[in-house]
Amino acid sequence: MxxxxxxxxxxxxxxxxxxxxxxxxxxxxxxxxxxxxxxxxxxxxxxxxxxxxxxxxxxxxxxxxxxxxxxxxxxxxxxxxxxxxxxxxxxxxQGHRAAAVTFGEAALAHIERKRGGWKNAKHGQQWGNSLQQHGAKLWAIPVADVDTEAVLACLQPIWLKIPETASRVRQRIEAILDAAKALKLREGENPARLKGHLDHLLAKAKKSGAGHHAALPWQEVPAFLVDLRERKGMAPRALEFLILTAGRTGEVLGATWAEINLREQTWLVPAERMKAGVAHRVPLTDAAIQLLKSIRLEGAEPSDAVFPSQDLKRPMSNMALLQLLKRMNANDRTTAHGLRSSFRQWVQDNRPSDRDAAEAALAHQLGDDVERAYARSDLFARRIALMEGWSDFVEGVAGANVVQMRRA
The missing domain is CATH 3.30.160.390 (Integrase, DNA-binding domain)
Structure with missing residues (x-):
């Protein structure tokens, strides 16, 4: 009929x-x-x-x-x-619309247009890396022809596996398609829109269960760090420092400027502040040093807290980080302590030969008393290379998960 x-x-x-x-x-x-x-x-x-x-x-x-x-x-x-x-x-x-522009070309052009407005120069690299990795199926498609089916082909494999990253990828695809429409490169509804569209087609991510500290999959930490760096205040900087150093919450929040050596790029946590009662030397990457320099107040005394509370006299409390995670809608996916687990899993999956260096970075005690008596080294040289690799990864540096031989 x-x-x-x-x-x-x-x-x-x-x-x-x-x-x-x-x-x-x-x-x-x-x-x-x-x-x-x-x-x-x-x-x-x-x-x-x-x-x-x-x-x-x-x-x-x-x-x-x-x-x-x-x-x-x-x-x-x-x-x-x-x-x-x-x-x-x-x-x-037939030429009744703009000459064909691929999604990949539209994406790179959008990144260039936005680059000057981003606080961190590496945001553009992170956008490009995530879209080329998880949006590869869209890359060669004319941006005018990207539809819901094509978007789902990118998102469904990662939606539940790495939800934080998947959410970022979806938002970036949506932004690129919106920009393409504004430039008259496409028409119609945005197939990457979540509310009222993809939320009917994609499963809802499950919340973390009870037991161990909730921890982000290591694949999601770069996207989490992007969000974190866009937030103002001392709590986001403390959590960022925790990620870059894999430190414990108490160690980070209790840090004073006397423990920090900016020239040598080290942080020496005294024994009385360590869980095992042993002083812990932490290598500071360039990103960590840049963070510290950005927050240090002029005239800061050695005894001053690196991450002070609002009255500048006392260290920040653990509650500040908990509230920060709630504001980020991340408190059901990770705790501050859980980010140490994210680092440890990254090592296990990408640099398994660095197991001992990772345990040393986390200030874990290896072996029994006799074994530790013979293991005098704190593996500091190896930890420098390891933390540089971790910093490169979380900042979205291309090829950061490739294991490379480095001289100690």
Whole structure:
């Protein structure tokens, strides 16, 4: 039975452009009205694919497409489908829209446009790395043709496995497609939108259960660090320092400037502040040194807390980090202590030969009393290389998980 056509009238359209909703004219032609305005869409399925949308132009404004013109465009699209031709691809080939720009090209251009506004120069690299790794299936597709099915092909494999990273990737895809639409490189709804769209198609991530400290998968720490660095205040800086040093919460929050040697790039935690009662020497990476220099107040005394509370007289409390994680909506996925586990799992999965150095970095006591009596070294040289590798990874440096031979 043929589908009814021409359900609407020009007069009806004049009223409907003010009424939110999706109004059918028949034959796949719809008038879509929402917060973004009123526009014509042609919706179709082809070869068992999910429904796709092809924009036909706005229904209001100086360049509005009339009902008659929208019907003509929809009719042309139906004819193409009847002949086995994808109307979106054909329109592109016929030159009725902007020259084909791939998603990858649109992504790199978007990163360049935004680069100057990011606080950290490495944000652009992190964007590019995450999209090339997890959005590789989109890279060569014309940005005009990216649809829900293509976005899901990227997100579904990682949505539950590494949800923090998957969420970041989705947000970045959405931003790139929004920018492409603003540049008139694509039309229609954004297939990467979460609310009211992908949230109906993707499973909800489960919360961490009871037991050990909740810990982020190590793959998610770079995205977490990006979010952290965009937040102001002393608590985010303390948690960032904890990530870069793999220190315990109490060790970080109790640190004083007397323990920090910026020139030698070391942090010496005295024995009385260590869990095992043994002084602990921590190598500080360039990123950690940069952080410390950015927060040190002029005239700071050696006895002053590195991460003071608001009154500047006392160290920050553990509660400050807990509240920070709640504000980041991350308290059900990790604790501050759990980030040490993220570091340890990264070592296990990427640098297993550095097991002993990792245990030393975490200030864990290895072996029995006799074994420790003979193991005089704190593996400091090896820990320098290890923490540099960890810092490179969390900051999104390409190739950071490649195990390289370094001289001690």
């Amino acid at each position: 043929a589908r009814a056509l021409n359900k609407l009238s020009a007069k009806a359209v004049g009223s409907l452009v003010k009424q939110p909703g999706t109004h059918s004219d028949g034959g796949g032609l719809y008038l879509k009205v929402d917060g973004n305005g009123a526009r014509w869409l042609f919706m179709f399925k082809r070869n068992g694919e999910n429904r796709r949308e092809m924009g036909l132009g706005g229904a209001v404004g100086a360049n509005a497409v009339s009902l008659a013109d929208a019907r003509a465009a929809a009719s042309d699209a139906r004819d193409l489908l009847a002949n086995g031709i994808d109307p979106i691809a054909e329109r592109k080939r």
